[in-house]
Structures are given as C-alpha cells and as structure tokens.
Amino acid sequence: MEPGDNLDLALAAAQANAEWGWNGLYRNLAPSVTGYLRAQGAAEPEDLAADVFLQAVRAVKRFEGHGAAFRSWIFCIAHNKLIDDSRYRRRRPVEPVAEPAEESATPVGVEEQVLNHLSEDRVKDLLNRLTVDQRDVLLLRIIGGLTVDEVARTLGKNSPAVKALQRRGLACLKREMSSVSVSV
C-alpha cells in the first residue's frame, strides 16, 4: 500500500503541493466522481470530473478537515457542477458527437459484452424509475460512499429528509424489481 492510498496522507501532501498527494487523491476519488457524474447522465462525465478536480486544486489550501471530509467536499463540488452543467446545456443544446471506440486493454468476448450491456441497461432503467431527489441520495450513498449527514450537506437538506428519500428510493427499487421478476 502506498502513502497516496491513504486519503488523509494524500490530502495533507496535496495541501503541501506534493505531486504524490494529488496522485493519491485522484487515484482514490476520480473513478467514483466520474462514475457518479456518468450515472447522473452528464453528457461528458470525464470533462466534468476534470472541472471538479480543477476547482479542488484551486481551493484545497482553504479546505479544513480530514480525508473523509475531503471526499464529501469533492462530491459536493461534483453535484454542483452537475447542476450547473445541466442548466448550461438546457440553454445551449449541442449535437452529440460520437466518440471513437476505445480499444479495451483486455479483449472481451461477445457474450460478456452482451451481458455487460444488459446489466448496464437494467441498472439505468431501474435508476430512471426514481425521482430526481431519490436518485441523488442513493447515488451519493452507493457511488460516493457518503453518509446520511454528508449527503444532507451536499444536497442542502436535513438528515431526516435524506433518510426519508433513501427509504422511499429503496422501496421504489424493490417494487420495480419485484414487478420485473413477476412479468418474466
């Protein structure tokens, strides 16, 4: 395990302008930040994630707290960037451009590709059955790994409201999953 794998150490190093600190923070958090933005339907999740880390770089010296609080802070930035990006795109719709197909580092068989695609479709379909607030809460908990209190601070709600949204979101998922299994 490298020092950069420890979020507390990586944060302290990043605040001291050590490159390995930023390496550690990025390695730790970029996958889940990008995944959260992608799950929320961001048009360009990697670009948006880069904007999130750019803002974090600019503001990190003013940040006070340990690694877990930094994680919460990063997701707060990501959530706000998502809202800003949605508003921007509603005002300035652009034609989506097909990106070149990526070459996978390891060859994936056709059967596995089909199974992966079905799994992704199923996940997207179930998440789309949630309300916006329920999806925000559940994705911040599932992908961001945030606690109820951290989700509440990110979304500007109180903890009881977040728990209620969480419970209703889980009930909705359960209902939808049960109805799919009955119809099969």
Next chain:
Amino acid sequence: MDISTISDEACERLFSGRLTEADGILADIGWFLEDVRSVYCESISAATRAMHPAAVAAPIVQPALWPPEQHRSCRPLRSWWYPPAERSSSDDLAAGS
C-alpha cells in the same frame, strides 16, 4: 415486512455491504447496489486515465479529436493539473527546458 419501514440500521448495513440473514428482504437490493458500482465505478475511460497526473509528462495528445466547438471544456491536458503556483514550472517543462 414492508421495505418502507426498514430500520436505519438495516439501511446502513445495506450500503456498507454487511447485510445479515435477518435482512433477507434487502438481499436483491444489495445485489443491485453492487451492479450499480460495477457499471459506474470502474468504467473510467482512456480519456480520464490520460488526465491522471502520471500522464502529464506525455505530450498533449490528439488535439484533432477535441475541436473546441465540440468540447466546451477542451483544454491542454497538462495545464489544469498543477496548482497555480506551479504552473509556470510546468510550462517550462512543456517547453523542454
């Protein structure tokens, strides 16, 4: 048991991946949460990997694929990474000095 009455403790066990036998009603949701993580947490594209600081020593790649009119946030891969105080030294690095 109606899932809408599930306890806060059971919810926490669900999100931390520590469901017990008593939480049987949540088992399929637990699998779904794993599916969500599997779909979204590991799908980091080559473009994102290219923005990792370890890649900043490499020359700026493929500008032809990032025309400004198609990518609002198009920028050289290198410049955003370093904190403002270090940007001049990274520019020197870019110039090959």
